[in-house]
Amino acid sequence: MTPRPAPSTTAARRTPATVALRVRAMLATVLVTALVTGCSVRLETPSPSEPEPDSREVARRAAVTDALDVAELARVLLVETGTEEPPGPELARTVDAAAVHLEALGGVYDSGLVDPDGGEDVAVAPTSTPTSSPGAPEPEPSTTEVAGDPATEDLAELVERLSQGYSRSRGSLVTVPEAGLARLVASIGTAQLAQARTIAAAAGIPITPVDLPTTPTVPAELPGVPAGTLVPLVALEDAAGYAFEVVAARVGSEAERVAASARADVHRDRAQAWAVAAGVAGTTSDPRATVYALPPEVLSGEGATAHLGTLELGLADAYGTLLGSVAEDDRVAAADLLTDSYLSARTWGAAPLFFPGMPEQRD
Template structure:
């Protein structure tokens, strides 16, 4: 085995001549001088640091939201504004009202509290306000965004704020990139509009006009993204069944109710026909319409009980909320209008108001 041995001192490589000729104290002096220079540099850094001159990375900044997040924050802004408006109006209600005035105040308070409860659920469903976790120059956490706008107390102002929020959501549906968020926004908008209608009716306030049509209409062409078998055939049958139920009802109620029932029956029958033509099943073997349908409980009772009719309208509201997420963006407002119409009719026939119309999976929220 090969072994490595130290070379004799005479055979070791010699130091460079310049270094070899330096006295030992000079070589030690070079090392000491280098240390002194390093110590001096460290002292300068310490002085500069003490004077406020620091080598730091830039402070963190808030990220720029993408289109979906920007739309979400806009929806959240409307919700927090509605919430602040309702809260301010409740706080301004008279505490010493008596008699009829007291009863009117209590009705208004109940409606405003329902708006607050809805807003809490809406804010949670939309993801809440954005909290960056960053600090301002004084080390105080930045507030959650968006912050609510200033609110002037008043039931009319609350009605105005609710309708404004509905109108903004209706206008934003066509540009929302996320289908699920669009469906949620549509549901929130419908809840806000119907709360505005109820509050205005209770307080004698004026309901502002919107861009929504007086009567919701089925589109002129078959919407892209809609599945005929899964979506339209059940919808056609549901619309036709609702029309049949109202026709039967119209023969068993008072004259005033008869006019309303016949009008509603005609609307449902017309929508069933329009959807059947768009799906190209009108009069074919695929046409799901029947001669007669099972009726809601109470329609044939004596006396007539109309409370079961709201289930038909609630089911249609669910169908149209689903279509909001499935049709092309430019047709979402048409589905919103049909959702609004169906949910409003459900309330007319006795349905309990909910925070998320057309979204049965959120029935426990709000």
């Protein structure tokens, strides 16, 4: 019988325990390699990039940039002209307004990221926004030409920037998703347009027309807005119309008489339009009255125009509030009524406001 060869030493050592030890050694090697490689990958990963701004942030940054541009130019002009003579006081208020607007908007966006050169990225330029509302005709090219000293040319540039800021604000209203920001943007734009007109009048320079209708009209309907929200507008507009009619019969200036009478017609027409939109025209729910109480100064003719300015400010507040409750497509109509009321208030002697149409932000 042939003897069986003895098993080799190597085969004898291939026990389950030995195999397990070898597998664990191999896994350890793989893990170490993966860790080293992973560290290398993380070191080579690009730096975090700036997040893409949404429509809210686009509108906010555009308004911030307009405020910064206006403040910078107005401050330079203020140093050149001083505050004693026009338009010095107007320039000083423009600087103050820009600072307040900038704060309300949240200031310049700081991402906190580090740029490739190692410096902090402290500001991000805004994405451009449309300067007019969808469907509106393109504004005419600027025809403002001012010949003369550099200060006058800079004033014309400031007026132009303020007007453009208004147009950008108006055009962004349909894209801003947040009603609160839409109200703020509309209010700031309205203030900027009023500042542009005031500075232009004080400096005797022309102003480029903006895409604000000469006489904004009441929308035929406002989907989603309850009638109870519109009924107070009926009473406010009708009371304003009555007051303007009384003043038109008492003021001494022919020009003021004509202007007050024309404005009375505007308010009466809007009262009727709101009554129809609310569904209360000709019903017992119609809040319009035949006569409205007026302060003594209006009846006496002394200080009558100041009361008209107060009434227009009240309407601006009402339309600013309405803007926050209408659909995005109806915001421009509400904003136009806000702007028209505030500009009329300034015409009739009301003091300038930083935030027209926003009584909660009253300065």
